[in-house]
Amino acid sequence: MPRVVYLGPEGTFSEQAARALGRAEVLPGGSALAPSATIDEAVRAVSGTSDAEPTAELAVVPVENSVEGSVVATLDALSSGAPTVAVAETVLPVRFSVLTRPGTTLDRVRTVATHPHAAAQVRNWLAENVPRAAVLPSTSTAAAARSVRDGEVDASVSTPVAAEHYGLAAVAEDVADVRHAETRFLLLSRPVAPPPPTGWDRTSIAVVLPNHPGSLAGALHELALRDISLSRIESRPTRNRLGEYRFFLDLDGHVGESRMADGLAALRRRCVTVRFLGSFAKADAIPRVHGPDEGRHTSDEVFAEASAWVRAVREGREV
Amino acid sequence: MPRVVYLGPEGTFSEQAARALGRAEVLPGGSALAPSATIDEAVRAVSGTSDAEPTAELAVVPVENSVEGSVVATLDALSSGAPTVAVAETVLPVRFSVLTRPGTTLDRVRTVATHPHAAAQVRNWLAENVPRAAVLPSTSTAAAARSVRDGEVDASVSTPVAAEHYGLAAVAEDVADVRHAETRFLLLSRPVAPPPPTGWDRTSIAVVLPNHPGSLAGALHELALRDISLSRIESRPTRNRLGEYRFFLDLDGHVGESRMADGLAALRRRCVTVRFLGSFAKADAIPRVHGPDEGRHTSDEVFAEASAWVRAVREGREV
Numbered sequence: 001m002p003r004v005v006y007l008g009p010e011g012t013f014s015e016q017a018a019r020a021l022g023r024a025e026v027l028p029g030g031s032a033l034a035p036s037a038t039i040d041e042a043v044r045a046v047s048g049t050s051d052a053e054p055t056a057e058l059a060v061v062p063v064e065n066s067v068e069g070s071v072v073a074t075l076d077a078l079s080s081g082a083p084t085v086a087v088a089e090t091v092l093p094v095r096f097s098v099l100t101r102p103g104t105t106l107d108r109v110r111t112v113a114t115h116p117h118a119a120a121q122v123r124n125w126l127a128e129n130v131p132r133a134a135v136l137p138s139t140s141t142a143a144a145a146r147s148v149r150d151g152e153v154d155a156s157v158s159t160p161v162a163a164e165h166y167g168l169a170a171v172a173e174d175v176a177d178v179r180h181a182e183t184r185f186l187l188l189s190r191p192v193a194p195p196p197p198t199g200w201d202r203t204s205i206a207v208v209l210p211n212h213p214g215s216l217a218g219a220l221h222e223l224a225l226r227d228i229s230l231s232r233i234e235s236r237p238t239r240n241r242l243g244e245y246r247f248f249l250d251l252d253g254h255v256g257e258s259r260m261a262d263g264l265a266a267l268r269r270r271c272v273t274v275r276f277l278g279s280f281a282k283a284d285a286i287p288r289v290h291g292p293d294e295g296r297h298t299s300d301e302v303f304a305e306a307s308a309w310v311r312a313v314r315e316g317r318e319v
Numbered sequence: 320m321p322r323v324v325y326l327g328p329e330g331t332f333s334e335q336a337a338r339a340l341g342r343a344e345v346l347p348g349g350s351a352l353a354p355s356a357t358i359d360e361a362v363r364a365v366s367g368t369s370d371a372e373p374t375a376e377l378a379v380v381p382v383e384n385s386v387e388g389s390v391v392a393t394l395d396a397l398s399s400g401a402p403t404v405a406v407a408e409t410v411l412p413v414r415f416s417v418l419t420r421p422g423t424t425l426d427r428v429r430t431v432a433t434h435p436h437a438a439a440q441v442r443n444w445l446a447e448n449v450p451r452a453a454v455l456p457s458t459s460t461a462a463a464a465r466s467v468r469d470g471e472v473d474a475s476v477s478t479p480v481a482a483e484h485y486g487l488a489a490v491a492e493d494v495a496d497v498r499h500a501e502t503r504f505l506l507l508s509r510p511v512a513p514p515p516p517t518g519w520d521r522t523s524i525a526v527v528l529p530n531h532p533g534s535l536a537g538a539l540h541e542l543a544l545r546d547i548s549l550s551r552i553e554s555r556p557t558r559n560r561l562g563e564y565r566f567f568l569d570l571d572g573h574v575g576e577s578r579m580a581d582g583l584a585a586l587r588r589r590c591v592t593v594r595f596l597g598s599f600a601k602a603d604a605i606p607r608v609h610g611p612d613e614g615r616h617t618s619d620e621v622f623a624e625a626s627a628w629v630r631a632v633r634e635g636r637e638v
Binding site: 069119213216223225227239247 | 385386387388389391394434456457532533536537539540542544546547550551552553554555564566
C-alpha cells in the first residue's frame with residue numbers, strides 16, 4: 001500500500017491537500033496517509049538520508065502562501081540532502097471552520113483556541129462574531145481542535161477536516177478576513193521522469209550562481225531569449241560561502257519542451273549548481289500574456305529544424 | 320520628544336533592536352520608545368494614512384530572518400500606502416533567554432511558555448535541559464514572560480530585554496539550536512534625504528515590471544551594466560492584476576553614487592512603478608568580490624567625464 005506523508009498533525013491544511021490529490025486520482029489507488037512532525041521529516045521520509053532508507057513513496061508539503069509568502073522550510077529541504085522532485089501541485093483556499101463540541105452554539109463560546117498565524121487571519125471575524133471570547137494560542141490549528149474535544153476550550157479555528165478527526169461540529173465555515181488567500185502544496189517523489197506536458201506547466205529549479213555582478217541577469221537572459229516566463233524568484237543565502245546565494249525559480253513550461261530543455265542546459269553551463277525540482281501541471285489559472293512573436297523562434301519544430309541544419313552543415317551535406 | 324515605535328509588545332526583539340539603535344546614537348537624543356500591535360500599525364504610525372496624521376517620527380520593524388526568510392508583512396507595508404524610507408538597519412543574533420521568577424532554578428521548571436516560532440528554534444535545548452517540562456504556546460515571547468510573572472507558568476523562552484520589563488531572572492542565556500541565526504531590522508522614517516554614503520551601503524527598492532518574458536532580465540541587466548550587485552531578490556504577486564509581480568531588490572551601493580543614480584533612472588524608464596525604500600549603511604559584514612575591471616567604467620569621475628563630453632558634443636564645443 002503506497003504510503004503518503006503530509007505535514008501533520010492530523011487535521012492540517014496539508015492533510016486536506018493530500019485528500020484533494022487523492023480525490024483527483026493524482027495519488028496511486030489505495031494510498032495510506034500519515035502525518036509527519038515537520039516539513040523536513042516529510043521530505044526525508046521520501047528522499048531517505050545517508051542513515052535511513054525512505055519510509056514513504058510521496059509527501060505533501062506547503063510551498064507558498066499568498067499572504068505569508070514562501071514556506072522557507074520547504075525551500076531549504078528541497079535544495080539540500082538527497083533529491084526529490086515535485087510531480088504535482090494543488091492550491092487550497094485558506095478558509096477556516098470554527099469548531100465546537102456538538103450542541104455548543106456560537107453565543108456560548110467564551111474561549112477560542114488556534115495557531116497564532118490563523119488567529120491573525122481571522123481577527124476581525126472573531127471580534128465581530130464572538131466579541132467576548134478570549135483567544136488562546138495553540139501549537140497548530142489541529143492541536144486547537146483537540147483541546148476542544150478534551151473540554152479545555154469552547155471552540156477552535158481549524159481546518160474543515162479537523163472536525164472529523166476530533167468529532168466536532170462546525171458552527172461557522174469559510175471564515176477568513178483576507179479574501180482569496182490561498183496556499184500551494186507540492187506532491188514530492190524520489191526523482192522520476194516528469195508527468196507528460198499539459199501545455200500549462202510549471203518547472204521549478206534551485207540554482208547557485210557565481211558571485212559577481214550580472215550573473216543573475218545573464219541567467220535570466222538565457223531564459224528570456226527562449227521565451228520562458230518566470231512566475232517566482234527568491235534568493236536565499238547558501239550559508240556555505242559568504243555572499244553566495246541560491247535562487248529559487250518557477251518557470252512557465254515543461255522540461256519536455258525543447259525551449260525549456262535548452263534553457264535549463266544553458267543554466268547548467270552558467271551556474272555553480274542547478275537542482276531540478278520538477279515539471280508538473282499548474283493548479284492555478286493565471287492567464288499568460290503572449291507577445292506577438294512568441295513561439296515563432298522557440299517551438300519544438302523550430303528547434304528541431306535548427307538542430308538538423310547545424311548537423312547538416314557539420315557533415316558537409318547540402319542545406 | 321521624538322517618538323519611536325517598534326513591533327510590540329514590550330520585550331520583543333524589535334524593542335531590543337530599537338534600543339541597540341539608541342545606544343549607537345542612530346536615534347535622536349531623548350527618543351521615547353513605544354510598542355505597536357502590528358507591523359502595519361508601526362509603519363502607518365510613521366507614514367500616516369488618508370484618515371490619520373502620523374503619530375511617530377520613526378519605526379523599528381523586522382525585515383528578514385536568516386532561518387525564516389523575509390518578513391512579508393513588512394515588505395507589503397513598505398510597498399503600499401503612504402511611503403516611508405529606511406534610514407538605518409541593525410542585525411540582532413536570535414538568542415533567547417530562559418526566564419523564571421527570581422529564586423526558581425532550572426531543575427524546578429515543569430512548564431515553559433513561548434511563541435511557537437521560538438519553540439521551534441530551541442526544541443533541542445529544551446529536550447536536553449528541561450526534559451520533563453511541558454512546552455506551552457503563547458502569542459509572543461513577551462506574553463510568555465508576562466505569564467511567568469503572573470505565576471501561570473514556571474519559565475518562558477523570551478528576549479533578554481523581557482527580564483527587565485517583567486521583573487524576571489535569566490536562568491539561561493544565548494539559547495538557540497540554530498547557531499548564527501539572525502534578524503535584520505529597519506529604522507523607518509517619512510521620506511527624507513538619505514544619510515550620506517559610507518562606502519558600504521544598501522539600497523532597497525520595490526519595482527513592478529511589465530508582464531512579458533525578459534522584463535526582469537532587462538531590468539537586472541541595467542544594474543549589471545553599472546556594476547551594481549544584488550544581495551536580495553524576491554517576487555510577490557501584486558494582487559492588482561493577474562500575473563503582475565512586484566520585485567523587492569536589495570542593491571549594493573548608495574543612491575548618492577552616480578552609477579546607482581543612473582541605474583535607478585534606467586529602472587524608472589523600464590518599470591511600471593519603482594518605489595525607493597532607502598539607501599543606508601549595511602549592518603552586516605559580508606565581503607564583496609570585485610571583478611578586475613570593476614569601477615573602471617562606473618566611478619563617479621568616469622560618469623562626470625562622460626556627461627561633460629556629451630554636453631560638449633551637443634553644444635558643438637571642441638572635445
